[in-house]
Amino acid sequence: MSIGTLGSESLRREMVDRLAADHAAKGLTLRPDVEAAMRVVPRHLYTPGVPLEEAYKDAAVITKRRGEETISSVSAPFLIAEMLGQAADALDGLEGRHVLEIGSGGYNASLLRELVGPVGSVTTVDIDPEVTDRAATCLAAAGYNDVTVVCADAEQPVEPGRRYDLIIVTAGTWDIPPAWRDQVTDNGVLVVPLRTFGMTRSWTLRRSGNRLDSVSDRQCGFVPVQGAGAHQMRYVDIADGVHLRLDEGQQVDPAAVASLLNQPRQEAWAGLSLPPRTVLADLDLWLATRLRPEVCEFVVLTAQEEAVTSGIVAPAWRFGTPATIDHGTFSYRSALRWTDRKFDLGAYAHGSAATAAAGRMVEHMRTWVDAGSPSPALHVLPAATPDGDLPDGAVLDKRHSRTVLTFTPQGGTP
Ligand SMILES: C[S@@+](CC[C@H](N)C(=O)[O-])C[C@H]1O[C@@H](n2cnc3c(N)ncnc32)[C@H](O)[C@@H]1O
Structure with missing residues (x-):
């Protein structure tokens, strides 16, 4: 056994140990079947030219950029583990399943190959021939010769006439094209990073006839879907290191928001005492569904670390915090206020109606x-x-689908 092999084995062991701990810290369990697959597949063989340590870090390895934008990567292990866990939970294990992966890198396809076993099958599709060539080469080098690699825009059916128990999408999308639903078997599952209200979640959607209903979701971020299903998302600067994330069609005057941010800050607090494990990603979607009909513009605030440490903004989460622009006022969910290991929720607002907005x-x-x-x-x-x-809830109309977000109060109906 070479020194490189020994090094990769111990790095892989450490990576999976970290993943198990990361899951536990989030209140999740790393499924034994997913863990076993991750302990076997040599991730470094899918990241040639990258130092071994980097191949086993819990981060995406960027493989292609267009200008400043990342358009292809080998996804971060924690994200892959969570999404495989979502899929395996929903299907009660993946043994013997037939799977289509949208977005190739080779690594996830080989994990899927381990999970479906000899009776199952894996097809992976990518729109970019450079990516499929690379994935095919890496899969062969790692000894996974039984993955079907297809180069096509997955907006359309990939292997016409075929249906899969699971479609797992590994690029961020704004809509669900009909082909994705139609290629899933009835009661089969689509795991997909879908953006609603500017916030992306990996949704596990179970097919029932011509509809899909979620059974789980996780917070995530992905490179965007390209081709016919592309839907623009852009960032506008409102201060040094502070941006608003906007969906296609959203119009905001960045200079006007910038000048609001210079006005004095008002704050409001909910007066709550919440335990650390509270899942605030759920609150953010709740706020989106409640605030969007009430304000001129619902947007997502993001900030560089320096902008937060220098106090320009103090958002709840600098990678994506709900914010509103309404009649000369800019407001957003604030950083948490901690007392005795419990926290309170608050809002900050700037502008003419700041107190009311917060x-x-x-x-x-x-x-x-x-x-x-x-x-x-x-x-x-x-x-x-x-x-x-439609079910009762917040409706978001997309190009191919009507999406509805509902919240079921504990022990009640939506
Ligand atoms: C994050 S990478 C995939 C990572 C990969 N699953 C892995 O094993 O780590 C996302 C990929 O989605 C691909 N993609 C984007 N839009 C697509 C489309 N419409 N059809 C097929 N592939 C697409 C991109 O070319 C990119 O390579």
Whole structure:
């Protein structure tokens, strides 16, 4: 055994140990089957030219950029582990399953190959021939010769006439093209990083006829879907290191928001005492569904670390915090206020109606807690579905689908 092999084995062991600890810290369990696959597949063989230590870090390895934008990568191990866990939980294990992976890198496809076993099958598709060539070469080098690699835009059916128990999408999308639903078997599962209200979650969606209903979700970020399903997301600067994330079609005057940010800050607090494990990603989607109909613009605030440490903004999460722009006022969910290992929720606002705007945001936070801190469920129906056939909830119309977010209060109906 070479020194390189020994080094990669111990680095891989450490990576998986860290993943198990990371899952536990989030209140999740790293499934034994997913853990076993991750202990076997040599990730460094999918990241040629990258130092061994980097191949086994818990981070994406960027493999292709277009200008400043990352368009392909070998995904971060924690994200892959969580998504495989979502899929395996929903299907009660992946042994013998037929799987389509959208977005290739080789690494995830070989983990899937381990999970489905000899009776199952794995097809991986990528829109970019450089990526499929690379994935095919790496899969062969690692000894996974039984993965089908296809180069195509996955907006359309990949192997016409075929259906899969699982489609796992590894690029961030704004919509669900009909082909994804139609290629999943009834009761089969689509795991997909889908953006709603500017926030991406990896949703596990189970097919039932022509609709998809979620069974779990996780916070995540991905390189964007390209091709026919591309949907622009852009960032505008409102101060040094502070940006607003906007969806295609959203219009915001960055200079106007920048000048609001220079006005004095008002704050409001919910007066709560919440335990550390509270899942605030759920609150953010709740706020989106409540605030969007009430304000001129619901946006997502992001900030560089320096902008937070220098106090320009103090958002709840610098990678994506709900924010609103409304009648000369800019407000956002603030950083948490901790007392005795419990925390309170608050909002900061700048502008002419700052006190009222911060108060309104905080009121929605209290309502979420009073409802039992419910988690969201997502329902995806065809674009032609009449209003009367939609579940009760916040409707977001997309190109191919009508998506509805619902929250079921603990022990109650939505
Ligand atoms: C994060 S990478 C995939 C990572 C990979 N699954 C792994 O094993 O780590 C996302 C990939 O999605 C691909 N992609 C984007 N849009 C696509 C589309 N419409 N059809 C197929 N592939 C697409 C990109 O070319 C990119 O290589």
